[in-house]
Amino acid sequence: MTKDQWLAARQQIPDGAKEPWTAMLWLADLLLLTLAWNLWLADSLVLKVPGLLLAGFATVQIYLILHEALHGAAAQNRRLNDFIGHCSGWLIALPFLVRRRFHMAHHTWTAHPLNDPENRGMIEKFSVMTKKQERTLEFIWKHWIPMIAANHFLLNWRAPFIARAKGDDSPRLLKEIRFARLYLLGYLALAAVAWSQGHLLDLLLFYLIVWVFLFFMVELLNLPHHAEAPLLAKDAERLQFWEQDQVSHDCKSLPVWSRFVILNFNLHIVHHAFPSVPWYRLPEVNRLLHEQEVGHEPSQVHEWAFARENRRRPLLQLMGHFFDRRG
Incomplete structure (x- = not known):
């Protein structure tokens, strides 16, 4: 993609969130999650199973809406956008x-x-890994255990506290720590309410099942987009938005799944080129670029086929040769 092609598309696509569709979808997902919880509390297994399915669907979309809020694309109003982001992150x-x-x-x-x-x-993980840890990692990878996503979530919790322990007392970091503590207080309050109603174990089991499913989906959706993309040199300048199609991939669109379940997350090249454009406009951006005959590689297979094919390969072969510095 050239800068002129990027600018031509940029002029035709409004930036940020101009319509309320993401906020409305978020509210619908919260209602679905509430319905799923009530089905989970039913005595019948016939109701518990669809409850978990609804919860899994809603939670995946809440994760994707959190991603929209990261880019300021969940709502036009900044405070509402951040409120959606914090509530989604807490959930x-x-x-x-x-x-x-x-x-x-x-x-x-x-x-x-x-x-x-x-x-x-x-790189930090791969460069200190022993042979035994490598074998463990490959076992986890080939058996579809979503440990990469679990570590990713854990890192986001630990990072500000680790930085604080190293002496960083910047206002930004202290704000992150304050909000992390607020999240934890919220979990304690929720657990107390569930315990008072006699549903603490129900809540823990419900949350554990849905959370593991979310980890699985996070790996399914995220890993294809930068796998086997080469790294830049350590002293390289950052890539401009119109240059990032060199190091990111699309996944093939599937009817219903791509647009209405994963909110066009498969259109990762246009997302990197136009990161503040909301999910419902990405197909239009993609169409505009194709009309200009932008010469990026055609879309990969869809996410499920990518996972099925590559879970059979060693993880080090798929992406680790870019990160492993032990040699």
Whole structure:
């Protein structure tokens, strides 16, 4: 993609959130989650199973709407956007402020080995891994255990406290820690209410099942977009938005699934080129670029086929050769 092609599309696509569709979808997902909880409390297994299915669907979309809020694309009003972000982050245990800081750095420094926190974290893990840990990692990968996503969530909780312990007392970091503590107080309050109603164990089991499913989906949706993309040199300048199609991939669109379940998350090239454009406008941006005959590689297979094919390969072969520095 050239800068002129990027600018031509940029002029035709409004920036940020101009319509209320994401906020309305978020409210609908909250209602679905409430319905799912009530079905889970029913005595009948016939109702519990659809309750879990509804909860899984709603939680995946809440994760994706959190992603919209990271880019300021969940609502036109900044306070409402951040409110949606914090509530979504609290529901899925992913701190909004820390996640926003990491994710914005990922977009700014995509494919950089040090300044992209996604790459930096992988390099730090791979470079100290023993052979035994490598075998454990490959076992986890081939058996579809979503440990990569679990570690990703955990890192977002630990990062501000680790930085504080190293002496960072910046206002931004202290704000992240305050909100993390508020999240924890919210969980304690929710547990107390559930315990008083005699449903604490129900809540813990419900949340555990849905959370593991979410981890599975996070890996399914995120891993294809930068797998086997080369890293930049350590001293490289950051890629401009119109250059990031070199290091990101699309996934093939599937009817219903791509637009109405994962909210066009598969259109990752246009998302990196226009990160503040909301999910419901990404197909239009994609169409505009194709009309200009932008010469990026055709879409990969869809997410399910990517996972099915690549879970059979060693993880180090798929992406680790970019990160493993032990040699």
